[in-house]
Amino acid sequence: MKKYILKRIGMSVATLLVIVLVLFILMQLLPGSPFNDERLSIEQQQVLMSKYGLDDSVPVQFFRYVKNMLTGDFGKSYTISKNTDVSLLLQNRLPTSLLLGGLSILLGSVAGLLLGVAAALKHNSLLDSMATFFSVIGVSIPSYVFALGLSYLFGFQLSWLPMLYNADDGLRAFALPAVALSMTVMATVARFTRTEMIEVLNSDYMQLVESKGVSGIQLIFKHALRNASISIITILGPLVVSLMTGSLVVEKIFSIPGIGQLMVQAIQSNDYNVILALAFVYSALYIFVMLAVDILYGVLDPRIRLAKEGANG
Amino acid sequence: MDKPLNQIIQNKVADFTFVGQKNIKVVDEVYEEDSYWKQLFKRIAKNKGSVFGFIMITLIAFMALLGPVISGYDFDEQIAGHESMAPRIPVLENLGVFDGSETLKTSTGELVVNKYETIEGGEEVYHWFGTDVLGRDLFTRTWIGTRISLYIALVAVIVDVFIGMSYGMISGYYGGKVDNIMQRSVEVLNGIPNLVVVTLLIIVLKPGLMSITLAIAITGWIGMSRVSRASMLKLKESEYVLAARTMGAKDISIMYKDILPNIFSQLLIMSMFSIPSAIFTEAFLAFVGIGIPVPMASLGSLISENFKSLTTHFYMIVPPVLVLALLMLSFNLLADGLRDALDPTMKEV
Numbered sequence: 001m002k003k004y005i006l007k008r009i010g011m012s013v014a015t016l017l018v019i020v021l022v023l024f025i026l027m028q029l030l031p032g033s034p035f036n037d038e039r040l041s042i043e044q045q046q047v048l049m050s051k052y053g054l055d056d057s058v059p060v061q062f063f064r065y066v067k068n069m070l071t072g073d074f075g076k077s078y079t080i081s082k083n084t085d086v087s088l089l090l091q092n093r094l095p096t097s098l099l100l101g102g103l104s105i106l107l108g109s110v111a112g113l114l115l116g117v118a119a120a121l122k123h124n125s126l127l128d129s130m131a132t133f134f135s136v137i138g139v140s141i142p143s144y145v146f147a148l149g150l151s152y153l154f155g156f157q158l159s160w161l162p163m164l165y166n167a168d169d170g171l172r173a174f175a176l177p178a179v180a181l182s183m184t185v186m187a188t189v190a191r192f193t194r195t196e197m198i199e200v201l202n203s204d205y206m207q208l209v210e211s212k213g214v215s216g217i218q219l220i221f222k223h224a225l226r227n228a229s230i231s232i233i234t235i236l237g238p239l240v241v242s243l244m245t246g247s248l249v250v251e252k253i254f255s256i257p258g259i260g261q262l263m264v265q266a267i268q269s270n271d272y273n274v275i276l277a278l279a280f281v282y283s284a285l286y287i288f289v290m291l292a293v294d295i296l297y298g299v300l301d302p303r304i305r306l307a308k309e310g311a312n313g
Numbered sequence: 314m315d316k317p318l319n320q321i322i323q324n325k326v327a328d329f330t331f332v333g334q335k336n337i338k339v340v341d342e343v344y345e346e347d348s349y350w351k352q353l354f355k356r357i358a359k360n361k362g363s364v365f366g367f368i369m370i371t372l373i374a375f376m377a378l379l380g381p382v383i384s385g386y387d388f389d390e391q392i393a394g395h396e397s398m399a400p401r402i403p404v405l406e407n408l409g410v411f412d413g414s415e416t417l418k419t420s421t422g423e424l425v426v427n428k429y430e431t432i433e434g435g436e437e438v439y440h441w442f443g444t445d446v447l448g449r450d451l452f453t454r455t456w457i458g459t460r461i462s463l464y465i466a467l468v469a470v471i472v473d474v475f476i477g478m479s480y481g482m483i484s485g486y487y488g489g490k491v492d493n494i495m496q497r498s499v500e501v502l503n504g505i506p507n508l509v510v511v512t513l514l515i516i517v518l519k520p521g522l523m524s525i526t527l528a529i530a531i532t533g534w535i536g537m538s539r540v541s542r543a544s545m546l547k548l549k550e551s552e553y554v555l556a557a558r559t560m561g562a563k564d565i566s567i568m569y570k571d572i573l574p575n576i577f578s579q580l581l582i583m584s585m586f587s588i589p590s591a592i593f594t595e596a597f598l599a600f601v602g603i604g605i606p607v608p609m610a611s612l613g614s615l616i617s618e619n620f621k622s623l624t625t626h627f628y629m630i631v632p633p634v635l636v637l638a639l640l641m642l643s644f645n646l647l648a649d650g651l652r653d654a655l656d657p658t659m660k661e662v
Contacts, residue, residue, distance in 0.1 A: 015504040022505070029517045136362070140645040141638045142593050144600065148616075148623065148634060156624050163624075245508045249600050253620070264601050267512060275516070279509040286506045 005295055012291045019283045020069070023276055024062050052076070065276075074277035079269045080262070086277045089262060094281070097251070097258030101243050103178040108185025108239075113232075115186065116193025117220060123198055131190060138187025143246035147180035147253045165256040177254045181246050185239050192235055196228035230301045233293055240289045244282055356654035363650020366643035373640055377463055380456030384441070388449070388457040389608035395440070395448040397626050398428045402441050411441075415628065442632045446622060454610040455632045461522070461611035462592050462640060465529065469591030472530045473584035477537025482568050484538070485545030496542075499535060507532045511594060515603045522605060525598060529591050540583045544576040578655035585648035589641040596637055612637040 040048070049055045052075075053064065068075065074086035081089065112135075119131035154176060155163030165173045200206060201224055209223050244260075251260035259278055266274035347355065357363050381388060401413035414427035429435040442451035484495040502510075511528040518524035548554065549572065557571050592612075598604040599613025600620075607614070615633035622629050 011500075012504075015501050018501045019505050023509075023513070136645060136649070137642065140589060140642040142596065142641070144597075144616075145634050145638050148620070148630065152623060152627060241506050241508070244506055245597060248508070249597060252600070263512075267516060268602050270516075275513070279513060282506050282509050283504065287504055290504070 004298065008291060008294055012287045016284060016287055020066060020280065021062075023279050023283075024065060028058060052078070069280065074280075075273040077271055077274050079271045080265055080274060086273050089274065090259065090277065090281065093257055093259045093262050096256060097247060097260060100174055100177060100181065100251070100256065100258060101240075101247060103174055104181035104243060105185055105236075105239070107178055108182035109189050111182070112186040112189025113193050113225070113229075115190040117197055117225060119190070119194045120197030120201060121220070128194075131194065135187040135191045135194075138183045139191065141183075142249075143181050143184050143242075144249040144253060146183045147177065147250045150176045150180050151253060163254070165254050173256075177250050177256060181243060181250055184242050184246065188235060188239060189232065192232055193225075193228060196231055197224060200224050200228045230297070233297055233300070237286075237290045237293050241286060244286070353654055357650050360650035360653055362646040363654075366646030366650065369639055369643040370647065373459060373636065373643070374463060377456050377459040380459075381453045384450055384453040384456075386440075386450035386453045388453045388610055390449060392444070392448045392450075394432050395438070395444050397446050397448075397622070397629075398438075398440050398444045399626070399628055400441060400443040400451075401429055401439050403439055413440075415626065417625070443626075443628050445619060445629055446626075449608075451615075451629060451632055454615060455612070455636060458610040458612040458615050458633060459636055459640070461605060461609075462595065462637070464522075465525070465591050465595045466588045466644070468526050468529055469533055469587050470584045472533045473537040473587050474580070476530065477534030477584075478541045478573075478580055480534065481538035481541030481543075482545050482572070485542035486549055486564065486568055486572075488546075492542075499538060503535050507594070511598065512601070512603065515598060520598075520603045520606055522609075525595055525604065528598075529594060532594075533587055533591055536587065537580065537583050541576065541580055544579055545572060548572050548575060582648060582652045582655060585644065585651055588644045588648075592637070592641055592644070612640075 046055070053061065056064075065075075072087055074090070077084050077086055077089060115131050115134070119128045122128050151163050154160045161175050162169050162173050163176075165177075167173070206219075206224060209219060214223065247258065248260035248263055250256075251258045252264055255261065259281065262274065263278045265271070266278065357367075386392075399413050399415035400411045402411040406412035412427070413429040414425055417424045417426055429438060432438070440450050440452065442455055444450055445454070480495065480499075484492045510532050514528045514531065515524045518527065545568075554567055554571060557567050562571070595604065595611060596613030596616065599611050600617045602617070604614050604617070605611045612633045616630060616637070619626075619629035619633065
């Protein structure tokens, strides 16, 4: 197991390095310059370029960038908030986004699990078809459509919850965006749980447990769901990706000061360092989640662990 | 020492009794064989969801083709004086809905306004979905935008089939070093979130239809390549492949003529599922502000434009959101139905 984890970590680090290289090359190809200002003379632009080290050769810039990144220095923002460290910008915004993402995952998984279990227990009933219908809608309709609907209905028409983010509102401010984002999670988890649970409930070992006299909540949650949940973990990776994409739009709709909103601003104002840093953060987050899912999966399911140990020596 | 043989046989025979003639008539029923496509169609037709999806997609595609033609307005035509007009539809207006009046919320209370009554010659003007803040007809723009989404759907399928399928098949078929290199590159590409790849690419290439197409081409095929590689690995050891090779068939011919027909249905399902995500990618890019440039419209850019008037003129954002949601839902439902019809063994999700 140790060997497998080490190998998996090595792969992740290698992927991350390749990503940095790719990001850097892409950045070099970007059109426009952050100093494209008509009021600046060419000499002034030159001074600015050398101040930020943009006139060095490409390899020099790349190695400096990798070195800085290892020390947590993402450079300075060019346009969004001039001369502020990008790491400082991230520091302020990352927790907000992580909180939003965490809330959505938590809300979505719990609701999805309950819905999926209920649908599986009452297989082929009205409840089941309603749950299926609900999850098809949740999977198909993008989260920002939900965000728009929720913000109009509860935020504007009924004024129950804040329409725009305000730090003073505490968790109340996260209610609408978190619900909007969690719809996809809930629908996917519900769908997957239902399929897995139906399979598990029909298995021989469930019959054995049932004939031993175990029943009710213990039967469902301790025996059935535990086995079903192992494979549910695998969909976490794709879900995190959809949350990242969704959060960009949802953060814009509710004007939440998270990294998604920062990304949109950076894209629109050509702030290279911020885009590069955010792309790195998103990729690192994603790779970390994939790594965690793989390791967790191995730990939870002995069959996978043994198979992988066998394959990797 | 033993009983004579014929006695044993007699005892054995006594164990059984003859049933006798029961006069059962065996009817040999012969069903007429349907063609593959007819069978497929019948099975899809059983699934209500996929029938709904198919009808909706047809309807939306029909409107996308015809809508801009019958509306009588150009998609980029700004009519002075026609800014921010609520929807007005003939016949329905007599029922008290869609009669061009809208309720404005002000600080002092609510106010019902009908702009069609205030502008000159407004009696004769009909904007079925209303107009946006620049006075452009939203009915025309919505269906023009739908064209973009349908085009994206087509691109997604083509990319899936040509890049994803071939990549996976080649990787799986040759195996060994080729497979190793191809799979490691996919892993790295897959390690970067699509969000990052797509946004960076569009910034480098400048926003436009071509860049969006390219972005989808680069990111859209990975899932498909996995499925086709897995199917290829399963099938390449089968006997008919061995037979074909013995007969001297070339690799390409084995891949495309012998193996492909056997995995095609699975791949078709995969490509159907990639359509909604491609449509979403376009809408997402537009919303972030790097989609189709103005005055061209896509569903995403319409949502993004009209989002600014969400609280003042709510009707503006409804048509593009509704069409986008229906389109994605329909493609998902149709893909679900196709999967059930073509490959019942394939697992859900």
